[in-house]
Amino acid sequence: MKEAEETGYAESINRRHLLSVIGGGATTALLGTGVGAAKPGHENGKSGNNGNHGNGNNGVGPCTCDGCPEGTFCGKIEGAPEEGETYTFESDGDSFSVTIESVTEKDGGEVTCFSFSTDDVVEQVCVKGGPDTKTYDDNPAEKEELCAPTNPGGQQAAISNVSFCGTGDDELECYQIDLVSGDVIKDFEKEGPYGDRKFEDFSVCEDGSNLEGLESSNDGQSVDGCELSWVGLGFDESDNTADVDVTLESASSESCTVTLAGYLLPEGETKFNPKTLEEQEYRDHETVELSEGDSTKLEISLNG
Incomplete structure (x- = not known):
């Protein structure tokens, strides 16, 4: 041998x-x-x-x-x-x-x-x-x-x-998760920020650490004439997913578009930084069209 x-x-x-x-x-x-x-x-x-x-x-x-x-x-x-x-x-x-x-x-x-x-x-x-x-x-x-x-x-x-x-010196991945009115933005450099379209947003790392800015539930928040309530907004480190249950409480039009979107933060960053917004990397989103009184669950994967 x-x-x-x-x-x-x-x-x-x-x-x-x-x-x-x-x-x-x-x-x-x-x-x-x-x-x-x-x-x-x-x-x-x-x-x-x-x-x-x-x-x-x-x-x-x-x-x-x-x-x-x-x-x-x-x-x-x-x-x-x-x-x-x-x-x-x-x-x-x-x-x-x-x-x-x-x-x-x-x-x-x-x-x-x-x-x-x-x-x-x-x-x-x-x-x-x-x-x-x-x-x-x-x-x-x-x-x-x-x-x-x-x-x-x-x-x-x-x-x-x-x-x-x-x-091995593996970098910990950290994410930005946005619950917004309207359609997803996949490239902030080309399309700009969500601005006033956000219902809620938070950042978290893949092991569940560095959780920042999360409001897991809300009885009703209005954006663009759409009043949305939600429960269970959060991140599951066991499978790298984020989800939320939403209800459209009222709307000034026939329906409202709601999106849950997730992004990889720039290397070395553990929370949202507006100065590096354009460097965020799109990972996943789910978009639904809701009429007043409708409820649904949104779920996204943050895996690359």
Whole structure:
């Protein structure tokens, strides 16, 4: 059996090729223990005078960290990390990557310290050297160097393996939901805002957090000659939907058009901002024509 099958490792990716490799399906693997493991396609370390490699990769064991913080999983480099390499770890649909920016070597080419960068979330790093492990859990990516512990003789140990506790930096989606008179607006840049056509509006994030401005029920509000009442206006994070039960209480004309519409807020925003209205992305709407006394339920999906 090949070593890749035995150890379940993921090949590291040269940083300048990272995006193209990931797009084409980067080689990643999972261990039965749930540890996402990675190592380069060639051995770590430098050749000493005897021609042997200082820090070879010879199999993948359990996570070096005692336990990863909630919401993260363990990714492991067996052997010393290599400068310039990007390692990608994957587990249960989640993934994160780290790039080794620099390494420090002692005589003989053994790696003792390193620094790294990441665009994802890394909350803990555990560096094994000799019989001991040194744990970094205070913004480890911002450290100038992460080093193996000193050995019992007081000398700097060489790195034998490194474990990272991390997760992908997935942006939380947040939405704007509008209950309005008239037809939907799909492009605010071209069509402008709803203005005085709104009965009610609120913002919320996909996990139900950052709920802002919601009036879930109203006995009657008039817009454009249409008096509308509603109950149960809200968002369900379990299936990413919004709905409301509406009744047209009175109308100055034969009928009124009512719309429930949902939009994705710009990246990084958790509530409505009139300055970025044109950047909202239309997701879904439902429009009905109501006569006086009519009641109905409106429901929309905020999935992309």
